[in-house]
Amino acid sequence: MSKTHLELTGVEMAFDTPKGPFVALDNINLKIQKGEFVSLIGHSGCGKSTVLNIVAGLLQATKGGCVLDGHEVNSPGPERAVVFQNHALMPWLTVYENVELAVQQVFRKSMGKQERRDWIHHNLELVNMAHAADKRPGEVSGGMAQRVGIARALAMKPSVLLMDEPFGALDALTRAHLQDSLMEIQQELNNTVIMITHDVDEAVLLSDRIIMMTNGPEATVGEDLYIDLPRPRNRVTLADNPEYVHYRQEVLRFLYEKQRKLEHISPRRSGKPEASEGEQPKARAARA
Amino acid sequence: MTTITSAKKPSQPPRWLGQRFRSLGESLTPGQLAATGRQMLLPLIGILVFVGFWHLAAPQVDTSLGSFPGPAQVWEQSGQLWQEHVNQRERADKFIAMQEERNARILADNPEAEVRIRNYPGAPTFPDQILTSLVTVLAGFIVATAIAVPLGIVVGLNRHFQAAVNPLIQVFKPVSPLAWLPLVTMVVSATYVSDDPMFEKSFLTSMITVTLCSLWPTLINTSVGVAAVNPDLLNVSRVLRLSFWTHVRKVVLPSSVPMIFTGLRVSLGIAWMVLIAAEMLAQSPGLGKFVWDEFQNGSSQSLSRIMVAVLAIGFIGFVLDRVMLLIQRRVAWNE
Numbered sequence: 331m332s333k334t335h336l337e338l339t340g341v342e343m344a345f346d347t348p349k350g351p352f353v354a355l356d357n358i359n360l361k362i363q364k365g366e367f368v369s370l371i372g373h374s375g376c377g378k379s380t381v382l383n384i385v386a387g388l389l390q391a392t393k394g395g396c397v398l399d400g401h402e403v404n405s406p407g408p409e410r411a412v413v414f415q416n417h418a419l420m421p422w423l424t425v426y427e428n429v430e431l432a433v434q435q436v437f438r439k440s441m442g443k444q445e446r447r448d449w450i451h452h453n454l455e456l457v458n459m460a461h462a463a464d465k466r467p468g469e470v471s472g473g474m475a476q477r478v479g480i481a482r483a484l485a486m487k488p489s490v491l492l493m494d495e496p497f498g499a500l501d502a503l504t505r506a507h508l509q510d511s512l513m514e515i516q517q518e519l520n521n522t523v524i525m526i527t528h529d530v531d532e533a534v535l536l537s538d539r540i541i542m543m544t545n546g547p548e549a550t551v552g553e554d555l556y557i558d559l560p561r562p563r564n565r566v567t568l569a570d571n572p573e574y575v576h577y578r579q580e581v582l583r584f585l586y587e588k589q590r591k592l593e594h595i596s597p598r599r600s601g602k603p604e605a606s607e608g609e610q611p612k613a614r615a616a617r618a
Numbered sequence: 619m620t621t622i623t624s625a626k627k628p629s630q631p632p633r634w635l636g637q638r639f640r641s642l643g644e645s646l647t648p649g650q651l652a653a654t655g656r657q658m659l660l661p662l663i664g665i666l667v668f669v670g671f672w673h674l675a676a677p678q679v680d681t682s683l684g685s686f687p688g689p690a691q692v693w694e695q696s697g698q699l700w701q702e703h704v705n706q707r708e709r710a711d712k713f714i715a716m717q718e719e720r721n722a723r724i725l726a727d728n729p730e731a732e733v734r735i736r737n738y739p740g741a742p743t744f745p746d747q748i749l750t751s752l753v754t755v756l757a758g759f760i761v762a763t764a765i766a767v768p769l770g771i772v773v774g775l776n777r778h779f780q781a782a783v784n785p786l787i788q789v790f791k792p793v794s795p796l797a798w799l800p801l802v803t804m805v806v807s808a809t810y811v812s813d814d815p816m817f818e819k820s821f822l823t824s825m826i827t828v829t830l831c832s833l834w835p836t837l838i839n840t841s842v843g844v845a846a847v848n849p850d851l852l853n854v855s856r857v858l859r860l861s862f863w864t865h866v867r868k869v870v871l872p873s874s875v876p877m878i879f880t881g882l883r884v885s886l887g888i889a890w891m892v893l894i895a896a897e898m899l900a901q902s903p904g905l906g907k908f909v910w911d912e913f914q915n916g917s918s919q920s921l922s923r924i925m926v927a928v929l930a931i932g933f934i935g936f937v938l939d940r941v942m943l944l945i946q947r948r949v950a951w952n953e
Contacts, residue, residue, distance in 0.1 A: 386853075386857065387856075388853055388856060388857075405856075405859075406853070406856040406857045406859065407857065407859055408857060408858055408859065410857070411857065412853065412854075412857050414850045414853070414854070416850060418848070418850035418851055418853070418854050420851060420854075420868075420869065420872065420873075421951060421952070422872040422873070422875075422951030422952075423872075431858070431868060432858055435858045435859065435860060435864075436858070466951070486858075
């Protein structure tokens with residue numbers, strides 16, 4: 331195997347709460363190779379976003395750490411570009427200007443004016459959004475805005491692309507369409523991607539590897555599943571593929587048998603109280 | 619690539635103008651014309667009903683200066699005030715012409731002579747007072763904005779700073795202009811001592827009072843707007859490693875522009891109200907002094923003239939707010 335590209339070692343994340351420290355993540359160990367497409371899957375509140383935010387540098391692990399290409403991660407940076415769930419485009423800038431803001435910041439010194447312009451245009455074409463370059467985010471659909479969010483992240487030439495439920499807020503058809511686009515782009519650029527999802531089909535279809543996380547608190551890596559399906563993958567033909575079905579079942583079994591969330595099924599208040607608390611620190615993490 | 623070039627900043631004002639013109643053109647369709655007509659009709663009815671009620675009710679109210687003026691008397695007095703203004707201007711022009719003539723004569727006799735150029739000594743007319751008030755309110759408002767917006771940004775960005783400043787804001791915000799006025803007057807007369815003053819002391823007193831009373835809404839709204847920037851956008855800024863200034867310029871400021879403008883509009887409204895009160899109390903030139911002088915004058919026309927001033931004050935306040943709204947539409951991205 332090639333050299334480890336990104337490594338998480340013994341990551342623990344504890345949040346201070348009025349009731350004392352709340353340990354969201356405990357002893358997460360992960361090694362990711364260059365060009366791998368990794369999905370993080372788990373029930374809501376299990377700390378998937380916290381893992382992503384630690385890799386992004388938006389949060390600092392209380393124990394352990396994250397090393398990218400031999401350098402410790404302790405602050406955010408464009409080499410770990412993030413695609414946010416709700417596109418997070420500046421509503422007062424046009425589509426072009428949103429990407430420009432990123433390109434300007436990252437390649438101010440290394441690219442000429444014309445070169446930057448071409449690069450912005452190239453990235454908008456990559457996600458099929460060049461036609462709407464002059465529009466504001468409010469004037470395009472949610473799916474289109476999310477494409478621009480991806481274009482902005484890709485335009486930073488990140489060594490790792492971090493995606494926080496990038497298609498979670500979209501309708502099913504748009505989501506399928508964007509998933510296909512993302513696969514094509516990934517095929518072409520061979521980026522390393524870490525994507526958070528709670529959509530089993532999305533995880534199996536897109537990933538080289540699925541990291542399944544146990545329920546919080548003290549969530550950790552439960553299972554690590556390699557998806558050995560040939561690319562390019564086609565959602566329609568894969569639907570009957572026995573291997574695909576097997577992978578899918580594997581993930582479903584983990585989520586709904588091994589890590590079943592009790593409080594969804596049992597009447598209120600009889601479920602594990604800690605599990606419902608899991609939501610809170612996650613929300614805090616996102617705001618931090 | 620040309621399409622991209624045109625997408626950049628320079629093309630924006632024309633695009634905005636284009637939209638304006640398009641919306642003007644669209645409003646000319648018959649359906650929209652009817653809608654506009656309906657929009658105009660109801661306010662018109664409201665005004666007519668008010669004037670009718672005023673006309674009927676005014677003679678019923680007796681004061682020591684005669685009955686309360688109805689719309690007809692007020693209309694007459696507004697014409698009168700304008701006429702006085704025109705007359706005064708003519709006299710002023712004559713005065714200036716005579717003075718120049720005299721000075722020319724003196725200079726012809728003795729080129730070394732020192733000639734005196736005096737301003738026309740006549741009392742300021744109603745339009746003059748309006749102008750004075752407008753200049754004062756705008757000066758006070760601009761100074762208030764120049765203080766409140768940067769301070770609001772700092773307060774909004776820094777939680778510790780906010781905690782330190784917040785009690786001060788809460789205490790000073792509800793203070794009436796009348797309470798500030800004596801203090802401001804004394805401080806201005808003590809500190810602003812100059813042989814050749816750039817501004818009148820009365821102007822400074824009114825302006826500073828306006829500033830002190832009108833900066834709070836802008837300050838509070840700016841700080842709230844700055845503190846409420848979408849956390850995702852803040853994360854984008856962190857991922858991009860924007861410098862502090864770029865962060866403020868490209869993320870914080872545009873994001874809080876709508877809130878800042880809400881504050882500015884409230885501030886301008888307060889500034890205009892405060893100014894009239896300050897001018898009345900301090901006897902500094904302006905609409906407030908006009909109202910006070912007429913009140914002291916106590917002639918049979920005084921009430922009508924004060925009513926003219928009341929309507930003028932209201933109308934100017936309305937126009938000021940509209941102007942701010944236009945600027946807001948021009949600047950804010952969410953309009």
